[in-house]
Amino acid sequence: MVLKIKALVIGFLLIGLSALGQSKLLFDEALEKLLLQNYDIQVQVLSKQIAENTASKLNNNYLPTLSVDAGGGWTYFGGENRLEDRTIELDPNASYTYDAALSLNYIIFNGFGRKYQLKINEENLALAEAEYRLLIQNSILELGRIYYEVAFLEENVALLESSMEISKDRLLRASYGFEYGRNSRVDVLNAKVDFNQDSIAFLNGKLDFENALRNLNLLMGDSIEAAYQLEKQVQIDSTLDLGTVLEVAQDQNLELAINEHNYLNSKYALANSRAPWMPTLSANAGYNYRGSEDPNGAFLKGSERLGPQAGIRLTWNVFNGQNIVNQQNAKLRLQQAEVRQKQIKQQVKAQAYNAFSLYKNAMAVLQAQEDNVATAERNFVRSKEALNLGQITNAEYRSAQLNYLQAMQNRSKAKYDTKNAELQVYAIMGELK
Template identity: 25%
Template sequence: MKSSRFLIKFILLINIGLLINNNGFSQEIIGLEKALSMTLKENVDIKIKTNELEQIRNYEKVGVLGALPRIILNGSASSLNGNSSLEFATDNFPSIENERTESKSINGNIGISYNVFNGLGSIYTFQKLKKQRDLKSIELLIQIEQVLLKTAKEYFDIAYLQENYKIVKELLSISKERYNRIKVLNEFGNASNLDLLNAEIDLNKDSINLMNVEFELLDAKNQLNITLNRDILYDFKVDDKVEINRNLSYSDLNRETQNNNNNILLGQYIIDVSKKDKKINTLSILPNIDISVQYGYNQIESNTSLVLDQSTLGLTNFINFS
């Protein structure tokens, strides 16, 4: 009996504390439309999928694929100071033994390089990136659909628990009145101890039910706060007045679902990307042809060479097969 009365007092203190807290701080009331709007703006999973789509769009450029000409700019300079020993193949030139050597070289060129043929790999890679962009777009839509459904479910869970809390709280109030009434009757001998015990048991049961609903409601709010990417302890209420369109047709909805099922489209895009990969791998056996043109300057000076100073200035053409 004493432990039961202690439990009742403890629960009443909790309820009083919650009542004071709710009266002291006004709670934000969120409607379903606002919750869905906040989800689209703040949800972490949607932001991740959006960033992945932006990355694909950044790669979906002709220049990134190497399909545009490349400008080449090179320059170098070197010098050497030391001792050299030279022995020539004929006697027309005297040998050099441990002579002081000074040499320097300067090189610089600018050019342009272009891949003429790579087995159409750039074209198929570009097409693959476009398919990957479409695939990421579908993944983003699917993620948005899933998160919005999750938000709606969590919203209605909170609305249900709010109403359930009101009902259980009213039942607890009735149990308290019944307990107090029977307690007074028991003191005057008009109610038995068994009646008082049953009333106390009902009061304990309703108190525990109220506490369970409070914990469930708190957990449901925490889940929605996580979905909305905000402080998990942020307190609020949801508007339980939601307009429902009662003119919806199941057959029309079912037909639209079949025609616009993003999961089916996702599977098709995955197959398309795999086909492009197969084509790209098949083309790897074909040769690559690169051409380049460079205009450069080259100068070499050396006091131990047959040619003391040599410089060149002009165009150089390259063609490369690989």
């Protein structure tokens, strides 16, 4: 009987105890992998580079345009020219035309449209940078959620394994007791059922851990098969206060920053919408060459012309209905941006209150769970001593064991929940970098 029990125990352990992870992966190391390999971040970096190019003066009509144009033509014909007194026969011949030009054009003034378009593009660059920082922030929050979930599940596997070891020891003791007549067969069967339940819980917990670890690898852009052991010790800042959170959030919150850039864009767009009502003054200069050869010409057999040219042009679009509509819409978009700005400020304030309340509640829950673990541990140790002395039943001992396991699991979860709540507060403050 005892040999069968030992074989059962060894079988469960061999199934469950594969390597959970070899190399250590700290949170900062996971963050470094995320920033280097995450696909969304790579795309946003390219978007920021596009915005940098768009905001350059090279792209906003501040420099002149220089162009070269050249062409040529060939014809081949013969025939006759009829005059009043005679007809001139034209032998078949080829004729040629050719030209080349170097042109320089520059817009001197276009109603400040160039100025405000540059400001719009510069704000778009600042917006792209803020959106990049927001993506980094959200990626860190997502990393924290998944990383600490994996850490909890890994810690939970260790707790379930420890509980399984306790049940294994109880099963072996019950089996030995049955062999020597101290325990009944019912005691052995109950112990075996409890061990089986703990073994199944261990295997399910291990499966949850492995699935979550693959999700973490996917987020980091790492190999899906990579195996790690995660950091279990977390440092939690207990010095945060509501006043500081609200003050810093109003100054540094990234959603507020993004909305501010959108608001400024709307202001510049309104100013830019007035540009078509003003005249456009441009200048041009160039050097031209034209030539031709025509053996059948009546008077000219060929010609060449070359030399510089320069000019200035003033264009004024006196009336265009689209300009009126564009300006009206620009005013409406600015009003929308102002309303949106007020809305975002209220939202950020509410988010700051909610995040701080969640953080304080998580801190209190963590402290309560610490107390529960201490109480459950004392109860379990005393229950084990009482069981050995025959003062309590196996069912009472099992209850103490499960209470201790649950308390340890709750404390582990509360620890990581508190860390994620802290990260959320820092995100609202715009300090999660």
